[in-house]
Amino acid sequence: MSAPTGGSAAAHSFLSRFEGLKSRLPGAAAPREAAAASFAAAGLPGRGLEAWKYTSLQPMADASFHEPFSLLAPCEELLALVPPPALALDAPRLVFRDGRLRADLSNPPDFFSSFSTAPELDADPRPLVALNTMLAEDGAVLDLPAGVDGGTLLLIHLASDLHGQPTAAHPRHIIRLGTGARLDLVEICVGTGCYLHNPVFRISLAANAALSHVRLQDESTAGFHLASIDVSAGAGALYDGFTFNAGSRLGRAETIATLAGPGARIHLDAAQLLRGRQHGDITTIIRHAAPHGASRQGVRHVLDGHARGVFAGRIEVARGAQKTDGYQMNQALLLSPDAEIDCKPELEIFADDVKCSHGATVGELDADQLFYLRARGVPAATARLMLIRAFLDDAIEGLEDPAVRATLAHVVDQRWSEPAL
Numbered sequence: 040m041s042a043p044t045g046g047s048a049a050a051h052s053f054l055s056r057f058e059g060l061k062s063r064l065p066g067a068a069a070p071r072e073a074a075a076a077s078f079a080a081a082g083l084p085g086r087g088l089e090a091w092k093y094t095s096l097q098p099m100a101d102a103s104f105h106e107p108f109s110l111l112a113p114c115e116e117l118l119a120l121v122p123p124p125a126l127a128l129d130a131p132r133l134v135f136r137d138g139r140l141r142a143d144l145s146n147p148p149d150f151f152s153s154f155s156t157a158p159e160l161d162a163d164p165r166p167l168v169a170l171n172t173m174l175a176e177d178g179a180v181l182d183l184p185a186g187v188d189g190g191t192l193l194l195i196h197l198a199s200d201l202h203g204q205p206t207a208a209h210p211r212h213i214i215r216l217g218t219g220a221r222l223d224l225v226e227i228c229v230g231t232g233c234y235l236h237n238p239v240f241r242i243s244l245a246a247n248a249a250l251s252h253v254r255l256q257d258e259s260t261a262g263f264h265l266a267s268i269d270v271s272a273g274a275g276a277l278y279d280g281f282t283f284n285a286g287s288r289l290g291r292a293e294t295i296a297t298l299a300g301p302g303a304r305i306h307l308d309a310a311q312l313l314r315g316r317q318h319g320d321i322t323t324i325i326r327h328a329a330p331h332g333a334s335r336q337g338v339r340h341v342l343d344g345h346a347r348g349v350f351a352g353r354i355e356v357a358r359g360a361q362k363t364d365g366y367q368m369n370q371a372l373l374l375s376p377d378a379e380i381d382c383k384p385e386l387e388i389f390a391d392d393v394k395c396s397h398g399a400t401v402g403e404l405d406a407d408q409l410f411y412l413r414a415r416g417v418p419a420a421t422a423r424l425m426l427i428r429a430f431l432d433d434a435i436e437g438l439e440d441p442a443v444r445a446t447l448a449h450v451v452d453q454r455w456s457e458p459a460l
Contacts, residue, residue, distance in 0.1 A: 047100035049235075050082045053207070056106060057173050064176065066158030073162060074172035081166045093349040093381040094291055094320045099263050104235060107137035107198075107206035114144060117197040120229040120257070122453075124445035128225065130191040137198055137234075138208030139177045148192060154178035154211050159241075168267050171239040175211040178238075181224075185217035185245070191440070193225050198262065200232030207235040214240065216248035216276075223251045225443055229286070233261040240268040244276035246300060251279045253443055257450055258286040260317065266292045274300030274329070281438060282309040284319040285450050291320035291349075298325070298332035298360075305334040310434040310447075312427075312454055313346035320349040327360040327393075336367035339434045341427055342378035353385040356393055365395040372430050373403050374423075424455050 057075050064071060083100055084091045114136055118126075133151065134144035140153055155177045163169060183189050200206055216222060228236060236258060244250055258264045264287040270278045282292050296305045311319040325334045340348035354365045371380040384397040404426050412422035428451060438444050 047083055048103045049100045050078070052103040052105070053170060053174065054079055056104070060174070064174070065155050066160060070160040070162065071173055074160075074169040077164055078166055078169040078173055081164070081169070084166045090322065090351070093351070093383070094289070094318065096289070098289060099235065102205045102233065104207040105201055105204045107201055107208065107234075112136065114141065114197055117199060117229060117231065118144070120231075121195060121227055122446045122449040124442050124449055125193065125225065125227055125255075128191060128193055128442050130193050132193045132195065133179050134195045134197065135177065135210055137206060138210040148189060150181055150183050150187070150189060152180045152182070154180050154213065158211070159213055160211075165267065167237055167265050168239055171209040171211060171237055171267070174207075174209045175239070176209070178211040178213070180213045181215070181222070183216045183220040183222055186219045187217070189220065189222035191223040191225065193227070196226075196228045196236060196238070198228075198230035198234045198236055198258070200234050203232070205233040205235070207237065209237045209239075212238060212240045214242045214250065216244050216250055218245045219247045220245070221249045223440065224253070226252065226254045228256050228258050228264060230259045230262055232259055234259070235263045235265070237265050238267070240266070242268065242270045242278065244270070244272045244278060246273045247275040248273070249277040249279070251439070252281070253438060254280070254282040254292070255446065255450065256282065256284045256286055256290055256292070258290065260286060260288055260315070262287050264290040268292065268294040270294065270296040270305070271299050272297065272303040272305060275302045276300065277304045277306075279306045280308070281435070282321065283435070283447050283450070284309070284311040284313070284321070285454055287317065289318045291322065293322040295324045296326065296334075298327050298329055298334065301329045302331045303329065304332065307334070307336045308434060308437070309338045310431055311340045311342070311348050312431065312451060313341070313348060314343045314454070316345045318347045318349075320351075322349070322351045324353045324355065325365065327354070327356045327363045327365065330360055331362045332360060333364040334366070337434060338369045339431060340371040340380055341374065341431065342371065342380060343374040345375070345377045347379045347381070349381045351383040352397070353387070354395055356388040356390050356395065358389040360390050361392040363390060363393040363395065365393070367397045369399040371401045372427070373401065424452070427451070427455070
């Protein structure tokens, strides 16, 4: 196999790992070989690509990732990293360790099956998706029949390094909701040490189906989280997504959502709480392919130290997608003169009867509000946290489940009580 043009230690280690594992990977060999060839030609994405203009993978490219050996590894310390309000949820649970299902820690619902038993792989030239296709071993396949209410499901991913050596996991999750089906999915990612978590989600919603997908990315601050989420929503369907980024050294969530049927709705809200030299990237593409669709995006960033936040949001309206209603807003709170926010909104509209808008604001903590609290005896650190919580509460107050809201509040409080990175 030829060397990747973006030659790096990481790219070579991934290709070497594939060569060593390919005879044991589940499913057909052809799509994996095609993905490996695509990845070998492209390498890891670089900042020369417009979609990666503000996010460099160079810190990851210099690492050499190893095979995790975690099927029987203890998980107690990693599970302790999951916020207690989430563990208290009275709901079925799927626990993955380094991308592999831990059946001993899971309580799966009836509509679950393992990706490892019947892999579904597709051709996708995006380098990180091709990397996932090449190396995916396991994941959750969720098939809800028409009219079924799946309730709440907790999806937990645990990760760690291997005796100080970086590891990598590439789970493939497939979610299909039949006509009128409903599901609330709460996804939590935590870990320790240096590793890569490269999940891919394939989500398909039939007519009038509804999926609430809350993602808490609280990975190790030495780790890398690169998620690719593809959503297709049929007529009248709703995908209500919320991503909260608080962990990882470098985190990126790329969502491509298509409103494929008339009256489909897509919500892609997010919040980032980053400190030290953390880098968080929220990238979205919303494709209005049918009329009477509505999309909403609200993204909030709280950035301290030398942290860097990115929001790149693109709304595409096809020629026949009349009566489209699209809106996006990006707001950043900079707590340090060294923090940085990059915002890139885009609209591409080929229909003439639409309503689309976007906006962005960047600011710092209000000095008058801080003075007001301090004058009433509130300690400085507590006053700052109160204002930060108020800023983030506007992003999370729309979440219906109080346990989910409590989970995110727990992360905010815990993060601000830790020493600066």
